[in-house]
């Protein structure tokens with residue numbers, strides 16, 4: 001396969017992109033979205049999302065066949081933080097594509113004027129954690145016993161962030177107000 005390309009998702013891509021996304025959800029290990037999710041509703045929300053100026057979705061595409069290999073998205077919140085998410089078909093993982101896709105998503109976050117990028121990742125997702133750490137994200141916390149899964153299990157989630165604004169990267173808390181007394185100190189790692 002020639003070097004995959006990264007391009008914006010359009011309305012005609014949604015069905016195929018959703019098939020790839022559903023195949024990742026079907027693995028049951030990596031995404032918040034679980035097997036059996038409502039694909040028609042998701043297709044509609046992706047369609048609506050294409051009109052939303054606070055959202056962008058990129059596709060990873062095989063240039064030889066035009067087949068979609070994965071997608072990544074950015075959503076810019078009103079408070080200036082861009083949330084990213086991504087999913088690649090199993091057969092193309094571990095070849096540097098996730099890194100290229102994440103770099104492109106971070107570029108979009110900068111275009112949006114985000115001061116920070118954030119995301120959540122399952123604690124068992126070695127590849128995603130490795131990818132985010134490789135791009136400078138730090139672990140900001142752990143949501144304990146947070147997400148109830150369809151099978152009844154409850155999973156923790158790791159919260160990670162990448163501060164983009166150079167004026168905020170000096171380790172300051174980003175708040176001019178003092179902490180309440182007795183609040184435990186916490187340093188991102």
Ligand SMILES: CC(C)(COP(=O)(O)OP(=O)(O)OC[C@H]1O[C@@H](n2cnc3c(N)ncnc32)[C@H](O)[C@@H]1OP(=O)(O)O)[C@@H](O)C(=O)NCCC(=O)NCCS
Pocket residue numbers: 024030031086087088089092093094095096097098099100120121122125126127128129130131132134
């Ligand atoms: C997570 C995911 C997007 C990463 O993409 P990828 O193409 O597999 O990752 P890359 O090959 O670009 O690797 C990028 C970096 O991640 C790290 N990494 C990749 N796989 C890893 C693994 N299995 N263990 C530890 N680190 C790993 C490496 O540091 C690598 O940096 P390097 O290029 O310097 O070696 C991809 O595996 C995926 O889609 N997984 C399923 C869905 C998912 O987990 N989405 C994220 C939910 S939070």
